Amino acid sequence: MTLPSEFLSDAKALLGEKGWRMDAESLEEAATPWRGTYQGQTPFIALPALTEQVSALVKLCQTHEVAITPQGGNTGLVDAGTPHGEITLSLRRMQAVRAIDPFNNSLTIEAGASLVTAQNAADDAKRLFPLSLGSEGTATIGGLISTNAGGVAVLRYGMMRDLILGLEVVLPSGEIWDGLSGLRKNNTGYDLKHLFAGAEGTLGIITAATLKLFPKVAKSTAWISCENAKAVVELLALTREHAGDTVTSFEIIPANAIEMVQSEMPDVRDPQPSDLPWRVLCEISMASETHARDVMETALQAAFESGLAADAIIAENLGQAKSFWAIRESIPLCKRAYGTAINHDISVPVSQIPGFLQQTETAIQQVSPGAEIIAFGHVGDGNLHYSACEPKDTPSQILAKHAAEITEIVHTQAMAFGGSISAEHGVGRLKRDELAAIRPAAATATMKAIKTALDPNGIMNPNRVVSVD
Numbered sequence: 001m002t003l004p005s006e007f008l009s010d011a012k013a014l015l016g017e018k019g020w021r022m023d024a025e026s027l028e029e030a031a032t033p034w035r036g037t038y039q040g041q042t043p044f045i046a047l048p049a050l051t052e053q054v055s056a057l058v059k060l061c062q063t064h065e066v067a068i069t070p071q072g073g074n075t076g077l078v079d080a081g082t083p084h085g086e087i088t089l090s091l092r093r094m095q096a097v098r099a100i101d102p103f104n105n106s107l108t109i110e111a112g113a114s115l116v117t118a119q120n121a122a123d124d125a126k127r128l129f130p131l132s133l134g135s136e137g138t139a140t141i142g143g144l145i146s147t148n149a150g151g152v153a154v155l156r157y158g159m160m161r162d163l164i165l166g167l168e169v170v171l172p173s174g175e176i177w178d179g180l181s182g183l184r185k186n187n188t189g190y191d192l193k194h195l196f197a198g199a200e201g202t203l204g205i206i207t208a209a210t211l212k213l214f215p216k217v218a219k220s221t222a223w224i225s226c227e228n229a230k231a232v233v234e235l236l237a238l239t240r241e242h243a244g245d246t247v248t249s250f251e252i253i254p255a256n257a258i259e260m261v262q263s264e265m266p267d268v269r270d271p272q273p274s275d276l277p278w279r280v281l282c283e284i285s286m287a288s289e290t291h292a293r294d295v296m297e298t299a300l301q302a303a304f305e306s307g308l309a310a311d312a313i314i315a316e317n318l319g320q321a322k323s324f325w326a327i328r329e330s331i332p333l334c335k336r337a338y339g340t341a342i343n344h345d346i347s348v349p350v351s352q353i354p355g356f357l358q359q360t361e362t363a364i365q366q367v368s369p370g371a372e373i374i375a376f377g378h379v380g381d382g383n384l385h386y387s388a389c390e391p392k393d394t395p396s397q398i399l400a401k402h403a404a405e406i407t408e409i410v411h412t413q414a415m416a417f418g419g420s421i422s423a424e425h426g427v428g429r430l431k432r433d434e435l436a437a438i439r440p441a442a443a444t445a446t447m448k449a450i451k452t453a454l455d456p457n458g459i460m461n462p463n464r465v466v467s468v469d
């Protein structure tokens with residue numbers, strides 16, 4: 001952790017007075033992730049303001065073999081952006097909107113800008129940048145690309161990878177790759193931008209991106225009660241039969257998650273109290289609000305007639321729609337306050353969700369009787385945030401003792417149902433070894449070969465995604 005004095009003086013000189021921090025408070029903040037379940041450490045925070053400074057710093061790190069952890073909002077959930085002895089390279093000072101081209105439907109923005117900044121820039125130009133997730137005020141464009149983030153509009157617009165047209169990246173050598181193309185068609189060899197999407201900072205530092213924009217849309221948002229998970233899956237298919245690709249979000253919320261949110265946030269009102277175990281938050285988006293509402297009403301009518309929905313309420317205005325979403329988005333925060341939560345981010349084919357839920361809960365109850373299962377999230381993408389929970393005042397505190405067994409059950413079941421143990425949060429240090437053991441050996445070998453070719457000295461966010469021995 002002690003940095004060479006020559007490195008320190010050269011780094012400070014090239015970054016300038018505002019471009020670095022070494023005070024204890026800043027170092028601790030950079031080394032503490034959002035969830036706070038582990039603590040990292042870092043000797044130095046670099047805060048470059050220009051791509052050329054990033055490049056010069058990376059070259060300096062190569063000379064002195066100093067490892068770097070790139071950091072955006074530090075909201076990642078797999079221990080990838082929290083330094084563990086590396087210097088922290090924060091993109092916080094690189095937030096500029098460089099260009100917006102409404103007729104090309106593209107936005108070029110620096111990597112340290114928050115997702116909300118990108119959404120607002122698009123909105124100002126009467127366009128939509130559709131990525132949306134609970135951490136959007138803090139998560140940055142660089143972090144979102146590096147984790148290939150998902151969120152609540154993947155069903156219609158895809159993941160972050162699908163929303164990139166071009167990138168500017170400082171490679172581990174320090175060389176700048178200017179790939180900021182706004183082209184939608186450009187078949188000129190390996191599509192390098194995709195190497196950096198989901199690479200978690202292990203292959204270089206993204207300094208800017210050109211993103212795809214879309215026409216603005218009006219929304220109709222419904223809160224629907226369903227009797228079981230099978231009905232939820234069939235409701236998705238039926239809604240898409242009526243609304244096609246205009247179904248933008250299809251989120252599942254279990255009744256016990258609403259109770260948990262209300263126990264932590266007593267002012268939150270359940271929009272439609274029901275004894276049924278599942279709610280669906282469904283959003284259809286179209287050019288006209290009236291049209292979106294008509295389609296939603298027709299789809300719900302069909303759902304009532306076929307018995308897939310028992311009850312439903314369509315938001316009358318934006319405020320009411322936001323209050324539905326507030327319940328959904330409060331679940332991660334309330335889980336933290338509620339007590340112990342063993343969290344997972346899995347996906348299975350949508351059709352397999354009912355079987356996965358049933359078998360996984362049965363297996364968990366055998367090792368940890370009474371565990372409360374809270375499975376919520378992006379059911380339209382087959383992606384569940386699956387947690388086994390226990391309130392903090394439970395005297396036995398049995399759940400924490402079985403954390404490893406519970407994770408093994410959830411992951412084994414996800415794989416058995418043809419799924420993934422990392423749907424949208426990524427790999428980091430948290431799932432690196434587990435994934436190395438289950439992904440095809442040829443895939444891990446190829447990933448290692450790419451890492452070694454680009455970063456032979458292993459200075460770029462080492463020990464995340466794949467370990468190179």
Ligand SMILES: Cc1cc2nc3c(=O)[nH]c(=O)nc-3n(C[C@H](O)[C@H](O)[C@H](O)COP(=O)(O)OP(=O)(O)OC[C@H]3O[C@@H](n4cnc5c(N)ncnc54)[C@H](O)[C@@H]3O)c2cc1C
Pocket residue numbers: 034069070071072073074075076077080081082091111112132133134135138139140141142143144145146147148149150151152199200201202204205206207332333424425461464
């Ligand atoms: C309340 C909450 C809700 C969330 N909801 C979702 C969700 O719905 N869907 C979802 O996918 N995720 C979700 N997340 C996870 C998280 O917000 C995303 O992973 C996000 O993409 C991380 O962005 P960040 O800027 O905070 O990146 P960090 O956490 O700072 O970093 C994440 C990774 O990216 C690397 N990195 C950061 N910036 C750069 C750069 N410029 N160049 C190269 N590498 C870089 C880091 O080294 C690290 O490996 C949620 C998190 C929270 C706290």
